Amino acid sequence: MKKNQLVKWMSQKQVTIPALLLEHYTELGLNEHELMALLHIQSFINEGDEFLTPMQLSERMTLTHEECTKLLSKLIRSQLLSLEKKSDETGILYEAYSLEPLWIRFIELLDQKEHQTSQHESSELEGKLYKQMEQEFGRPLSPIEGETLSMWLDQDQHQPELIFAALKEAVISGKLNFRYIDRILFEWKKNGIRTTDQARAHSEKFRNQTQTRKSNKEPVQSDRVPGFSC
Structure with missing residues:
Protein backbone atom coordinates (compact mmCIF):
# COMPACT_ATOMS: atom_id res chain seq x y z
CA MET A 1 0.00 0.00 0.00
CA LYS A 2 1.40 3.40 -1.00
CA LYS A 3 2.12 6.02 1.64
CA ASN A 4 -0.68 8.41 0.58
CA GLN A 5 -3.13 5.52 0.44
CA LEU A 6 -2.05 4.42 3.91
CA VAL A 7 -2.54 7.94 5.30
CA LYS A 8 -6.02 8.11 3.77
CA TRP A 9 -6.92 4.69 5.15
CA MET A 10 -5.67 5.62 8.64
CA SER A 11 -7.63 8.89 8.61
CA GLN A 12 -10.81 6.92 7.93
CA LYS A 13 -10.11 4.45 10.76
CA GLN A 14 -10.62 6.89 13.59
CA VAL A 15 -12.46 6.95 16.89
CA THR A 16 -13.35 10.45 18.01
CA ILE A 17 -12.44 11.06 21.67
CA PRO A 18 -13.67 14.25 23.35
CA ALA A 19 -10.70 15.99 24.94
CA LEU A 20 -12.83 16.66 28.02
CA LEU A 21 -13.34 12.92 28.47
CA LEU A 22 -9.58 12.42 28.64
CA GLU A 23 -9.41 15.16 31.27
CA HIS A 24 -12.27 13.92 33.44
CA TYR A 25 -12.62 10.15 32.92
CA THR A 26 -11.32 9.40 36.43
CA GLU A 27 -14.18 11.51 37.83
CA LEU A 28 -16.54 9.04 36.16
CA GLY A 29 -14.87 6.26 38.13
CA LEU A 30 -12.97 4.90 35.14
CA ASN A 31 -9.41 3.62 35.12
CA GLU A 32 -7.18 3.40 32.05
CA HIS A 33 -8.15 -0.19 31.18
CA GLU A 34 -11.85 0.63 31.35
CA LEU A 35 -11.46 3.78 29.27
CA MET A 36 -9.50 1.90 26.63
CA ALA A 37 -12.09 -0.89 26.58
CA LEU A 38 -14.86 1.65 25.95
CA LEU A 39 -12.86 3.17 23.11
CA HIS A 40 -12.37 -0.26 21.59
CA ILE A 41 -16.10 -0.94 21.89
CA GLN A 42 -16.81 2.34 20.09
CA SER A 43 -14.33 1.32 17.41
CA PHE A 44 -16.09 -2.03 16.92
CA ILE A 45 -19.47 -0.27 16.73
CA ASN A 46 -18.10 2.13 14.09
CA GLU A 47 -16.97 -0.89 12.10
CA GLY A 48 -20.47 -2.38 12.24
CA ASP A 49 -19.83 -4.95 14.99
CA GLU A 50 -22.12 -3.90 17.83
CA PHE A 51 -21.54 -6.99 19.98
CA LEU A 52 -17.88 -7.77 20.45
CA THR A 53 -16.93 -10.77 22.54
CA PRO A 54 -14.49 -10.71 25.47
CA MET A 55 -12.12 -12.64 23.25
CA GLN A 56 -12.22 -9.94 20.56
CA LEU A 57 -11.58 -7.29 23.18
CA SER A 58 -8.73 -9.32 24.69
CA GLU A 59 -7.04 -9.52 21.30
CA ARG A 60 -6.79 -5.75 21.21
CA MET A 61 -5.74 -5.27 24.82
CA THR A 62 -3.14 -6.56 27.24
CA LEU A 63 -5.84 -8.33 29.25
CA THR A 64 -6.83 -11.96 29.30
CA HIS A 65 -10.20 -13.28 28.13
CA GLU A 66 -11.32 -13.66 31.74
CA GLU A 67 -10.21 -10.14 32.65
CA CYS A 68 -12.09 -8.68 29.69
CA THR A 69 -15.23 -10.62 30.70
CA LYS A 70 -15.07 -9.13 34.19
CA LEU A 71 -14.30 -5.67 32.79
CA LEU A 72 -17.35 -5.67 30.50
CA SER A 73 -19.57 -6.84 33.36
CA LYS A 74 -18.24 -4.09 35.61
CA LEU A 75 -18.89 -1.40 33.01
CA ILE A 76 -22.48 -2.57 32.66
CA ARG A 77 -22.99 -2.68 36.44
CA SER A 78 -21.49 0.80 36.72
CA GLN A 79 -24.03 2.01 34.14
CA LEU A 80 -21.35 3.25 31.78
CA LEU A 81 -22.16 0.64 29.16
CA SER A 82 -25.45 -1.01 28.23
CA LEU A 83 -26.40 -4.18 26.40
CA GLU A 84 -29.52 -3.59 24.36
CA LYS A 85 -31.79 -5.79 22.28
CA LYS A 86 -32.23 -4.74 18.65
CA SER A 87 -33.78 -6.25 15.55
CA ASP A 88 -32.52 -6.25 11.99
CA GLU A 89 -34.50 -5.63 8.81
CA THR A 90 -35.84 -9.19 8.87
CA GLY A 91 -37.02 -8.88 12.46
CA ILE A 92 -34.32 -11.11 13.93
CA LEU A 93 -33.38 -10.02 17.45
CA TYR A 94 -29.77 -9.49 18.44
CA GLU A 95 -27.82 -7.88 21.29
CA ALA A 96 -25.73 -4.77 20.88
CA TYR A 97 -23.49 -2.70 23.12
CA SER A 98 -24.26 1.02 23.53
CA LEU A 99 -22.10 3.77 25.01
CA GLU A 100 -25.10 6.05 25.52
CA PRO A 101 -24.97 5.60 29.34
CA LEU A 102 -21.34 6.83 29.29
CA TRP A 103 -22.21 9.97 27.35
CA ILE A 104 -25.23 10.69 29.56
CA ARG A 105 -23.10 10.38 32.71
CA PHE A 106 -20.39 12.49 31.10
CA ILE A 107 -22.81 15.30 30.19
CA GLU A 108 -24.24 15.21 33.73
CA LEU A 109 -20.71 15.51 35.11
CA LEU A 110 -19.94 18.51 32.91
CA ASP A 111 -23.25 20.17 33.88
CA GLN A 112 -22.44 19.61 37.55
CA LYS A 113 -18.95 21.08 37.18
CA GLU A 114 -20.33 24.06 35.29
CA HIS A 115 -22.90 24.63 38.04
CA GLN A 116 -20.21 24.41 40.74
CA THR A 117 -18.02 26.87 38.82
CA SER A 118 -20.95 29.24 38.42
CA GLN A 119 -21.76 29.03 42.14
CA HIS A 120 -18.13 29.68 43.05
CA GLU A 121 -17.93 32.69 40.74
CA SER A 122 -21.25 33.98 42.07
CA SER A 123 -20.02 33.61 45.66
CA GLU A 124 -16.82 35.50 44.86
CA LEU A 125 -18.77 38.24 43.13
CA GLU A 126 -21.19 38.48 46.06
CA GLY A 127 -18.25 38.90 48.44
CA LYS A 128 -16.81 41.66 46.26
CA LEU A 129 -20.24 43.31 46.20
CA TYR A 130 -20.40 43.40 50.02
CA LYS A 131 -16.90 44.84 50.16
CA GLN A 132 -17.66 47.47 47.52
CA MET A 133 -20.83 48.47 49.34
CA GLU A 134 -18.91 48.93 52.59
CA GLN A 135 -16.21 50.95 50.81
CA GLU A 136 -18.74 53.31 49.23
CA PHE A 137 -20.67 53.75 52.47
CA GLY A 138 -17.44 54.13 54.43
CA ARG A 139 -18.63 51.75 57.13
CA PRO A 140 -19.67 48.12 57.71
Missing part, protein backbone atom coordinates in the same frame (compact mmCIF):
# COMPACT_ATOMS: atom_id res chain seq x y z
CA LEU A 141 -23.16 47.30 56.51
CA SER A 142 -25.81 47.02 59.17
CA PRO A 143 -27.60 43.68 59.67
CA ILE A 144 -30.69 45.10 57.92
CA GLU A 145 -28.59 46.34 54.98
CA GLY A 146 -26.85 42.98 54.74
CA GLU A 147 -30.24 41.24 54.72
CA THR A 148 -31.49 43.63 52.02
CA LEU A 149 -28.46 42.88 49.87
CA SER A 150 -29.06 39.14 50.28
CA MET A 151 -32.72 39.61 49.29
CA TRP A 152 -31.67 41.48 46.14
CA LEU A 153 -29.52 38.51 45.16
CA ASP A 154 -31.59 35.55 46.36
CA GLN A 155 -35.23 36.62 46.20
CA ASP A 156 -35.29 39.39 43.60
CA GLN A 157 -32.66 37.59 41.49
CA HIS A 158 -30.82 40.81 40.66
CA GLN A 159 -27.48 40.14 39.02
CA PRO A 160 -24.50 41.36 41.11
CA GLU A 161 -23.32 43.39 38.10
CA LEU A 162 -26.59 45.33 38.07
CA ILE A 163 -26.39 45.94 41.81
CA PHE A 164 -22.90 47.35 41.24
CA ALA A 165 -24.33 49.57 38.51
CA ALA A 166 -27.21 50.75 40.75
CA LEU A 167 -24.70 51.55 43.49
CA LYS A 168 -22.71 53.70 41.07
CA GLU A 169 -25.89 55.51 40.01
CA ALA A 170 -26.68 56.24 43.64
CA VAL A 171 -23.17 57.64 44.16
CA ILE A 172 -23.41 59.79 41.01
CA SER A 173 -26.82 61.10 42.10
CA GLY A 174 -25.60 61.87 45.61
CA LYS A 175 -28.26 59.66 47.14
CA LEU A 176 -26.20 56.88 48.69
CA ASN A 177 -28.75 54.85 50.60
CA PHE A 178 -30.26 51.41 50.25
CA ARG A 179 -33.77 52.74 49.66
CA TYR A 180 -32.65 54.69 46.61
CA ILE A 181 -30.62 51.74 45.24
CA ASP A 182 -33.66 49.51 45.73
CA ARG A 183 -35.81 51.93 43.71
CA ILE A 184 -33.26 51.91 40.88
CA LEU A 185 -33.21 48.09 40.81
CA PHE A 186 -37.01 47.93 40.93
CA GLU A 187 -37.39 50.34 38.00
CA TRP A 188 -34.71 48.56 35.98
CA LYS A 189 -36.40 45.21 36.48
CA LYS A 190 -39.83 46.67 35.63
CA ASN A 191 -38.45 48.14 32.41
CA GLY A 192 -36.67 44.97 31.34
CA ILE A 193 -33.13 46.18 32.04
CA ARG A 194 -31.01 43.02 32.22
CA THR A 195 -27.47 44.14 31.43
CA THR A 196 -25.13 46.88 32.64
CA ASP A 197 -24.95 48.26 29.10
CA GLN A 198 -28.73 48.67 29.03
CA ALA A 199 -28.66 50.30 32.46
CA ARG A 200 -25.86 52.67 31.43
CA ALA A 201 -27.66 53.69 28.23
CA HIS A 202 -30.90 54.28 30.11
CA SER A 203 -29.21 56.43 32.74
CA GLU A 204 -27.30 58.48 30.16
CA LYS A 205 -30.55 59.10 28.30
CA PHE A 206 -32.16 60.31 31.52
CA ARG A 207 -29.28 62.62 32.35
CA ASN A 208 -29.38 64.13 28.85
CA GLN A 209 -33.11 64.73 29.21
CA THR A 210 -32.53 66.29 32.64
CA GLN A 211 -29.85 68.59 31.25
CA THR A 212 -32.20 69.68 28.46
CA ARG A 213 -34.93 70.50 30.96
CA LYS A 214 -32.48 72.50 33.05
CA SER A 215 -31.40 74.42 29.96
CA ASN A 216 -35.05 75.20 29.26
CA LYS A 217 -35.48 76.12 32.95
CA GLU A 218 -38.00 73.36 33.47
CA PRO A 219 -38.35 72.11 37.05
CA VAL A 220 -36.78 68.71 37.66
CA GLN A 221 -37.82 66.48 40.54
CA SER A 222 -34.71 65.87 42.67
CA ASP A 223 -35.78 62.46 43.89
CA ARG A 224 -36.24 60.77 40.53
CA VAL A 225 -34.41 57.57 39.76
CA PRO A 226 -31.82 57.86 36.94
CA GLY A 227 -33.33 56.73 33.67
CA PHE A 228 -36.93 56.55 34.83
CA SER A 229 -39.81 58.72 35.86
CA CYS A 230 -41.22 58.09 39.31
